[in-house]
Amino acid sequence: MSLSLDQIHRIAQLARIAVGGEDAEPVRERLSRVLELIDQLQAVDTTGIEPMSHAMDIVQPLRADAVADSEQRERFQAVAPAVAGGLYLVPKVIE
């Protein structure tokens, strides 16, 4: 399967990755090659095989419902670019 340049721009936009003019074509070629590998995998007959959702064939361990974290706001916020009144500050988001 081969991707179009429009698709590359759309994927880049969704992933918030800047793929500028000259970069787009090489990215298109590399991603298309990945999809070709997937095409090969999909050619295999998997009738009757239960799909796996994880590479490891083990199940999710569960955690007992207990509060286990001590408060570390000060440490976390020490590396934040901007904070005020305990809040993390980010560039204005307009809905």
Added chain:
Amino acid sequence: MAWEIVVGIETHAQLRTKSKMFSGASTAFGAAPNTQACAVDIALPGVLPVVNAAAVAHALRFGFAVGAAINRRSVFARKNYFYPDLPKGYQISQYEMPIVAGGTLKIVLPEGEKTVRLTRAHLEEDAGKSLHEDFQGMTGIDLNRAGTPLLEIVTEPDLRGAKEAVAYARTLHALLRWIGVCDGNMQEGSFRCDANVSVRKAGDDQLGTRCEIKNLNSFLFMEQAIEFEARRQIEVLEGGGRISQETRLYDADRGETRSMRSKEDAHDYRYFPDPDLLPLVISDEMLAQARDSLPELPDARRGKLVASYGLSHAQADLLTASIETSNYAIAAFEGAPQARWPDMANWISGPLSAKLNESNLDIGASRVAAAELRRLAQKVEDGTLSGKMVKDVLDAVWAGEGGVDEVIGKRGLQQISDAGAIGRIVDEVLAKNAKQVEDYRAGKDKAFNSLVGQVMKATQGKANPAQVNEILKARLTR
């Protein structure tokens, strides 16, 4: 032309846990900003999510309560989008394989019962909160809510109009509280609904294009928003226009919905199984535990109140508003005279409820214990108290004047059931009210009630009303 309004509801119910869906941070409401947001919640590099067993148990309980299929193997997926209150850049949710599939919820409408089909219910985590007030020209982010466990419950498009949608939401809200999986606190955002609304001509079997109204956090707003949105769509269609699929927000101040984002820039969430989490497998033990910890459900409890306690359907509905109320009622009924059970039901939903509302208390914190209500019923049954005196005694017990027996003793509330004593008072009243006696004999029945009233007043309401009626009638027809 007749239009049919079609609604499907998605509900985000916050699950009642101490800690978060995937971390050990507290879920308590109202803490100082970011003091309950741990390394996992704020998405520091290298952290790993671990599933909260209690959240899974709550989801299972809900599945049983609505007769759904439990998927013994379900999968967590990443729902990818960018917003500052979602630090990972994705929300952990369930997509292709939710933990609960199908199920139904029965709702009661004026025209009868209706069964609403559920599509699914899946586990996910909540996002943080954006505060758009001005912080030096920036947006403030509080991540305390990030990672809070949610159960998203989705219906089929089975609801017809705003009233049915609200009836469904109320029934679901009551059920979630009843089985103890969600506190239902709408002010704190523990129960939030999105409504998918479309319209079609009556008789059409194709669904119209739908719009989704986000974040309805009150039943009133839900009703207003759906009504407005349906009218808007009908106007567009009748004007020859088309509905475009979009997400809309309800503005309660203006009473209208407005576009939030259209389909063109609608999110493409690129779901995929979360590699940080293994498949969630439900063991036989977990299933059995969830099933066994489920209380008697509201429907069964209502039926029992009617069949075993002789209450009317209306009374049973009132007493099953919450599991605590129905437990209180049953505790009070046990050992009380059977003939008084319907009266007791009225005391609970009447004067006791009024007191609870006044003080903003749950019935669990009632200042009149179930045992005192039972005592009250016994005192009516043995003739000590008249029905009229019940409210005063109940209010006095509430006010802390003591138990039922103590209040009766202190206030001298003993009902007068002595025929001789009542007869003497009746004679006095008759002597003083010659005019009413004359009126009554002339056929004016109203005069009789006035005479009864005079006797009751003379005895400060303590005379046995049935006896007063009897003696008065006998005297007047002499």
